[in-house]
Amino acid sequence: MYCENCARIVEKDRCPFCGNRKLRNPEAKDPCFLTEQDFVSSGILEDVLRQNGIPFLKKNVMGDGLSVYVGPMLDRSRFYVLYERLPEAESVVNDLFAPAEEDGAPDPDSADLPFPGEDEGAEES
């Protein structure tokens, strides 16, 4: 399922990141959260995604205003790709960074939202 709030693909009928229950099936053109990387890795990933012809959206986590103070080297970027390109993009990321985290692992900043992982009656439309 797809959470519009977070632009993430989630396995459950409720978003583990924001608690949103109004999830829907992802569509090909939905932007999907791919990964978050630091400044250096972001540059590398950008290059590789371009080389693979995968369109992406990049958002600075801190925003332009704040990165003026801390410097762009400390900023982090979040990458979003179209749902239809997500598997490709994920394999690019895995090849590049071989992340320790499993898919769907909760972000540190949403760790206060433990998801029980029990199916409490899927809301089927």
Ligand SMILES: [Zn+2]
């Ligand atoms: Zn969400």
